[in-house]
Amino acid sequence: TARTKATRPTTKKGETDRNNRLITETRKWGILLRHFWGFLKRHLQFAPQPVPEGYFDHFGPSLTLRRSAMRANALQRRNLLAEITAMSPRYPSLTLPIELVHGTADDTVSLSLHAEQMVRDVASARLTALEGIGHMPHQVATDAVAAAVDRAASRAGLTKDLR
Numbered sequence: 001t002a003r004t005k006a007t008r009p010t011t012k013k014g015e016t017d018r019n020n021r022l023i024t025e026t027r028k029w030g031i032l033l034r035h036f037w038g039f040l041k042r043h044l045q046f047a048p049q050p051v052p053e054g055y056f057d058h059f060g061p062s063l064t065l066r067r068s069a070m071r072a073n074a075l076q077r078r079n080l081l082a083e084i085t086a087m088s089p090r091y092p093s094l095t096l097p098i099e100l101v102h103g104t105a106d107d108t109v110s111l112s113l114h115a116e117q118m119v120r121d122v123a124s125a126r127l128t129a130l131e132g133i134g135h136m137p138h139q140v141a142t143d144a145v146a147a148a149v150d151r152a153a154s155r156a157g158l159t160k161d162l163r
Helices: 013-046 055-059 067-093 111-121 142-155
Strands: 098-103 125-130
Touching: 067 111, 098 111, 098 142, 111 125, 125 142
Parallel strands: 098 125
Antiparallel strands: none
């Protein structure tokens, strides 16, 4: 039997070559990220705290490493600054009770640029800065996060204990 080479007649050769190189590079990066995933998450998200025991079993990093998830995350990150810039002028109009919980050792999201700025912009915002805690206070300082939720509920007039 004769084999025929599959071609895309509407695609120019140069464009096909660029697309193939992009796909190859994306696959290489995906493989690299899979190998260094634990290292990256341990050092970029939880630092200076260690990753909690069993976190990756619960979290399922293989879902995050799917091509579609990586692409969606990249698109979200690409647009994030523009979205925050567009929303931030409206922050002063917020009147709902806002409780911010932020680690002082967070190297991913700046305490001064985000949480402290929101407290300056929003009269109803309260900040709990957790000394020495990194980017994942909801994982490593759950009592402080739960207390913030309780405070927000109380400030909103909800008297029922949410725990």
